[in-house]
Amino acid sequence: MPSARVFITRRLPVAGLAALHDAGFDVDMRAADDACPRDELLAGVNGAAAVVTLLSDRVDDEFLDAAGTGLRIVTNYAVGYDNVDVEACSRRGVAVANTPDVLTEATADHAFALLLAVARRVREGHALAASGNWRGWQPLQLLGRDVSGSTLGIVGMGRIGGAVARRARAFDMPVLYHNRRRNPDAEAAVGARFVTLDELLVESDAVSLHAPLTPETHHLIDAAAITRMKPSAILINTSRGPLVDEAALVDALSGRRLWGAGLDVFEQEPVVHPGLRELTNVVLAPHTGSATERTRTAMARLCAEATVGVLSGGSAANVLNAAAIASRR
Ligand code: DGY
Numbered sequence: 090m091p092s093a094r095v096f097i098t099r100r101l102p103v104a105g106l107a108a109l110h111d112a113g114f115d116v117d118m119r120a121a122d123d124a125c126p127r128d129e130l131l132a133g134v135n136g137a138a139a140v141v142t143l144l145s146d147r148v149d150d151e152f153l154d155a156a157g158t159g160l161r162i163v164t165n166y167a168v169g170y171d172n173v174d175v176e177a178c179s180r181r182g183v184a185v186a187n188t189p190d191v192l193t194e195a196t197a198d199h200a201f202a203l204l205l206a207v208a209r210r211v212r213e214g215h216a217l218a219a220s221g222n223w224r225g226w227q228p229l230q231l232l233g234r235d236v237s238g239s240t241l242g243i244v245g246m247g248r249i250g251g252a253v254a255r256r257a258r259a260f261d262m263p264v265l266y267h268n269r270r271r272n273p274d275a276e277a278a279v280g281a282r283f284v285t286l287d288e289l290l291v292e293s294d295a296v297s298l299h300a301p302l303t304p305e306t307h308h309l310i311d312a313a314a315i316t317r318m319k320p321s322a323i324l325i326n327t328s329r330g331p332l333v334d335e336a337a338l339v340d341a342l343s344g345r346r347l348w349g350a351g352l353d354v355f356e357q358e359p360v361v362h363p364g365l366r367e368l369t370n371v372v373l374a375p376h377t378g379s380a381t382e383r384t385r386t387a388m389a390r391l392c393a394e395a396t397v398g399v400l401s402g403g404s405a406a407n408v409l410n411a412a413a414i415a416s417r418r
Contacts, residue, residue: 093138093400098125098146101166102382105389112397114139131155139396141166145358148173153181162399162408164392167379168192168249169329170409171302179413186395186407190248191387192379197252199378200297200327203351206372207323208295209233213369234294234321234348237261242293244309245300245328246272246281253297254279265289290317295325302329312337321348327378330355339364342371353378 095109097118109116119125119133124145134140134156142148144167153160162184165173170187178185206212210233217223217231241257243250246268254264254275264281266272267289275281286309290296296318300306310324311334318324324347326333335356341347342365349370355361358376365371379385391407398405408414 094136095139095141095396095400096133096137097141098130098133099123099143101141101389101392102386103389105386105391106393108390108393108397112401114396114400134160138162138400139164141392141396142173143167144169144172146172148178148185150174150177153177153183162186162396164188164395166388166392169301171329175410179410182414182417184395184399184404184411184414185409186392186399186405187409188388188391189407191391192384193248193252195381195384196249196327196378197256199353199374199380200249200253200299200325200351201256203325203327203353203372203374204295204297204323205236207325207349207351207370208236212372234323236295239294240265240292242266242284242289242296243281244268244286244289244296244298246275247299249327250297250299251275251278253299254281265293286314287317290314291319293322294319295323297325298328298332300328300332302331307331308334310334310338312340315341315347318347320346323348324350325352326350327353330358335362335365339368342368345370 092113092115094115094117099119100122106116130146134152136159137156138159139162141164148163160183163173163178164186166188168187168189173185175185210231214231237260239262241262241264243254243264243266246266250266257264258279264279265284266275266281267284267286271283309332315337338350339362342350351372353374354376361373365373379388395405395407404411
């Protein structure tokens with residue numbers, strides 16, 4: 090009997106995929122780093138028992154039809170899974186897994202790196218120091234904003250939001266948060282204060298977004314929300330681009346109605362709004378929140394382990410729809 094085929098839509102760190110090879114599966118990893126074109130994706134999933142997808146791969150009825158009835162699991166190589174129609178998968182008995190926990194610290198580090206870089210104008214400082222035109226220390230040169238002691242507002246107090254809050258504590262930052270429901274652990278651990286979104290926007294010196302993309306969070310930060318923020322405030326987004334109305338953000342940043350922004354994610358990736366590319370009060374990163382060797386390898390390992398678990402008749406802790414799948418048995 091041929092071994093089950095596992096289709097992986099892009100190159101992943103091979104060190105994390107050992108479990109798939111050890112289990113004897115036919116591992117078919119697309120030999121490319123770019124997003125898989127739709128037609129190639131639909132052809133690739135055909136006949137697969139498992140697919141490891143990325144956030145650029147839309148998993149919907151068309152995908153599931155193309156895969157056929159042998160598909161048992163889709164594992165998304167990300168903690169966010171807004172690209173996956175989980176209900177459609179559940180209806181067909183296809184398990185869906187993601188990669189929680191292992192990328193929490195790396196993503197929180199990245200959010201903080203962006204915050205510090207924007208506040209302390211690291212990008213402009215680098216450009217000046219490297220230009221050959223720096224004329225020496227000046228009392229009024231590249232004055233930034235203090236991070237230490239300033240108030241941080243966290244939108245979405247889940248695992249990553251909580252890890253950002255812990256970092257904020259080391260910077261003596263009072264932490265406000267807004268979440269679908271209160272998070273007593275974060276309140277106890279870092280003294281975070283639960284507030285409405287409006288209070289958070291009004292009171293924070295920096296706002297960091299860590300909510301998933303859903304119809305409710307789409308354009309959560311729009312022109313009206315930005316108007317509520319302090320003109321001296323900084324916006325950080327390492328979650329999903331469409332949480333922010335980029336046109337409104339560009340408008341506010343160019344009109345200096347907002348101090349700056351650090352963005353790791355964009356509305357139409359990989360397209361970056363041309364207005365953002367022209368501004369100097371932004372630090373832009375190409376969706377690299379989880380991009381460390383250790384983290385990306387651990388993400389691959391989680392995908393491999395969930396795949397092995399489900400294909401060998403069991404499950405895995407990171408299967409999102411385990412209850413729905415079990416109820417079909
Ligand atoms: C995620 O995990 O959701 C990131 O956006 C990719 O690391």
